[in-house]
Amino acid sequence: MLDQAQTDFGRTVDRMLGGAGTPHAVRAWARGEHAAGRAVWGRLADAGVMSLAVPEAYEGVGPLPVELGVAYVAAGRHAVPGPLAETAAATVLLAALAESGTARSGQAAKDWLPRIADGRALVTLAAADGGPYALDADAADAVFAVAGEELWLAPGHGPVQPSFDPARRLARPLPGGELLARGPAVAAAAAHAADWAAFATAALSLGTGLALVERTAAYVTQRTQFGRPIGSFQAVKHRLADALIGLEFARPLLYGAAVALTSGPGGDAHASGPAGTAHASGPAGTAHASGPGGGALASGPEGGARAAVAAAKVATGEAAYTAARTALQLHGALGYTDEYDLSLWIRKARALRSAWGSPSVCRARVLAP
Amino acid sequence: MDLDLTEPQSAFRAEARRWLAAHTPAVPLPSLETAEGFAAHRAWERTLAADRWSAVTWPEEYGGRGASVIEWLLFEEEYYAAGAPGRVSQNGISLLAPTLFEHGSAEQRARILPPMARGETIWAQAWSEPESGSDLASLRSTARRTDGGWRLSGQKTWSSRAAFADRAFGLFRSDPEAGAPHRGLTYLMFALDAPGVTVRPIGRLDGKPAFAELFLDEVFVPDEDVIGEPGQGWRIAMSTAGNERGLTLRSPGRFTAAARRLAALWRERAGEAGSDAGAGARSGAGAGAGVEAAALRDRVADAVIGARAYELFAYAGASRLAAGGSLGAESSLNKVFWSELDIALHETALDLLGPHGELSDAAEDPDAPGPWSDGYTFALAGPIYAGTNEIQRDIVAERLLGLPKGRR
Incomplete structure (x- = not known):
């Protein structure tokens, strides 16, 4: 599904993060000490990851959602702390509003996007789709907030609210600050940015789930009971196999969503002659209308990019959560401890599941007409 | 990409x-x-x-x-x-034909494939035996060397399509002295109306004779109907089994079409009852109706998501095959996924139909589920045939996750 360059890019980011000491950075981040985490972000920026959502006009290379997905799966696999999804979403939002052009939003894009692209700035975003909190506002250089049809650069944030995942530090943006844009364009751009946030969260979820399954496979292979590795027991094998199956079938949905996002705001990746619109969703057993010829593969998501992202979010979120439950169960009491690093991924899987669209909200989007 | x-x-x-x-x-x-x-x-x-x-x-x-x-x-x-x-003709086209392309002779392909393509010869599989299911390599039916060919004896069972099919293919023990159970097996084809073959149809859950038992008593098979080398049957059959589990038996089109019909059914039902979550609560049907509608909606969405996932997964696999790759143990991921998706999808459709959901496909009531009922019965077999899902999970765990082998 991915081409060779995309696969190689993912491997490069993954290898780089493997040597970045992320568990230590995550634990420090959870205490509000951000230096180690910022260093990991610096490495991501050096690898080009932070420029993937930033348009060329602002010194980026994007938007490249497939590559961003690949990199964020690696970030999830290594539990990189920080507002990765929010930075990507804020980037898309600022770029979109700069195009639709008020002076102030244009200036905000010029101020922030080049600094995001090269890793100098870490920003976060609160918007209706993602709930009232801005993730890691205490670590961010800028807190953006969408309220209805207004985009604000918030003057600060309220107290940090602890999350089930202590490395996710939630705080409400303070009201007021600088009004960057106003009007219907803000709501449309915010919806598109929320899709990017959900997509980025899905990629982080997939990486989180993969890490949980890999770590658990290694553990059950070396842990011995009744004179045999517990991984030789079918009850253990089958549970882990099911976790892997969930992740492997979530993966194509993630990259399918990336392709749908490539076509831009409100886009439909299949607009060039989609089977998805060509097949009538009419009564059972009837033939489909003869739509425009050519087009993209297969049935296609009927609701365009939003539905494709929602499908990926449900599938990755559920699969990663299943992987977390499986990892916890198969590690026994060890998995239930804070001090064993597995906890970093177990807690993240739970939090990412409901970030930027709960499973139920996303399922409704999949079926939205 | x-x-x-x-x-x-x-x-x-x-x-x-x-x-x-x-x-x-x-x-x-x-x-x-x-x-x-x-x-x-x-x-x-x-x-x-x-x-x-x-x-x-x-x-x-x-x-x-x-x-x-x-x-x-x-x-x-x-x-x-x-x-x-x-x-x-699915057994022949998706199981036997790939085997002939890989292991058969040019003469066999020329003789067997065209009538298979035209539906003149319908093929049944003859793998399982009463004492050999998941542990197929323990099979006991024999092929005994004779002048110009082989004599088959023994019993095969759960032979899909055999009640009405023309010919069958399967594994037989040709060398009882071979060192291990999966050695000394030979892959043979035989006519279901040959002297010595008795076919006893078996009704599946809805009573229809979807499979059969085969009793073989000194059935003559000429040498030309052996595929590959005698004694190499296990290796040859395993390449066919990969086909059965992987891409070929269950193309995504079947699931994407069914998911689309399920979504249409859900919209129609939700419209009729005015019972989407919000409307259910507003109309005084009580919060219970709204919650139930939301639960059904989630299951419909999961079917749509699952079908799309399977479709994209299949196209990715096809791209790898086209680039010269192979599927290998990945076909076991496939098999577990599509078989469970198929059941969940049909269960959801029948649940949407409420009290009509239990009617069989033979029921003539206009509200009867029709194809959903037949599809449900068909789907129930999925986790069992082509290697049970338990065997598939073992393969996933051992070959993809590297877990140690253990007693089954």
Whole structure:
């Protein structure tokens, strides 16, 4: 599904993060000490990851959602702390509003996007789709907030609210600050940015789930009971196999969503002659209308990019959560401890599941007409 | 990464769509698990073959179109979207034919494939035995060397399609002295009406004779009907088993079409009852109705998501095959996923139909579930055949996750 360059890019980011000491950075981040985490972000920026959502006009290379997905799966696999999804979403939002052009939003894009692209700035975003909190506002250089049809650069944030995942530090943006844009364009751009946030969260979820399954496979292979590795027991094998199956079938949905996002705001990746619109969703057993010829593969998501992202979010979120439950169960009491690093991924899987669209909200989007 | 079709692929798909629109029977055929339905489905295979649509990936000399795997997936999408009949020749086309392409002789391909493509010879599989299911290598039926061929004896069971089919293929123990159970097996083909063969049809859950027991008593098979080298049957059969589990048996078109119909059914039901979550609560039906509607909505969405996932997964696999790769243990991921998706999808449809959901496909009431009921019965077998899902999970755990082998 991915081409060779995309696969190689993912491997490069993954290898780089493997040597970045992320568990230590995550634990420090959870205490509000951000230096180690910022260093990991610096490495991501050096690898080009932070420029993937930033348009060329602002010194980026994007938007490249497939590559961003690949990199964020690696970030999830290594539990990189920080507002990765929010930075990507804020980037898309600022770029979109700069195009639709008020002076102030244009200036905000010029101020922030080049600094995001090269890793100098870490920003976060609160918007209706993602709930009232801005993730890691205490670590961010800028807190953006969408309220209805207004985009604000918030003057600060309220107290940090602890999350089930202590490395996710939630705080409400303070009201007021600088009004960057106003009007219907803000709501449309915010919806598109929320899709990017959900997509980025899905990629982080997939990486989180993969890490949980890999770590658990290694553990059950070396842990011995009744004179045999517990991984030789079918009850253990089958549970882990099911976790892997969930992740492997979530993966194509993630990259399918990336392709749908490539076509831009409100886009439909299949607009060039989609089977998805060509097949009538009419009564059972009837033939489909003869739509425009050519087009993209297969049935296609009927609701365009939003539905494709929602499908990926449900599938990755559920699969990663299943992987977390499986990892916890198969590690026994060890998995239930804070001090064993597995906890970093177990807690993240739970939090990412409901970030930027709960499973139920996303399922409704999949079926939205 | 590229999800777009090439010009020739789009043209191929358009041609398939046009042909299917012109030829798909307006009224569904009777169930292929009945004598009448089997004959009707055999005739449909002839219609497909007349325009080279019965086995599109085969070379033209055998009745195919030399289509790529991607084109085959496109054909299948169109096929199921058009509501075209089930494929009575599936065992032959998706299990035996790939084996012949890989291990058979040119003479065998020339003799066997064209009548298979035309539906003149319908094939049944003969793997399982009463004492050999998941542990297939323990099988006891024998092939004994004789002048010019072999004599088959023993008992086969759960032989799909065998109640009405013409010929069968399977594994037989040709060398009882071989060192290990999976050695000394030979892959043979035989006629179901040959002297010494007795076929006893078995009713599946809904009573239809979808499979059969085969009793073999000194059945003569000429040497020309041995596939590959005698004694190499296990290795040859395992390449076929990969086909059965992986891409070929269950193309995504079947699930994407069913998921689309399920979503349509859900919209229709939600519209009729005014019972989407919000409306249910507002209309005074009580919060319970709204919650139930939301729960059903989630299951419908999961079916749609699952079908889309399977479709994208299949196209990714096809791209790898086209690039010269292979599927390997990945086919076990596939098999668990599609078989569980199939059941969940049909269960959801029957639940949406409420009190009508329990009616069989034979019920004539206008509210009866019709194809959903038959599809449900069909789906229930999925986790059992082609290697049970327990065996598949063992394969996933051992070959993809590297867990140690253990007692089954």
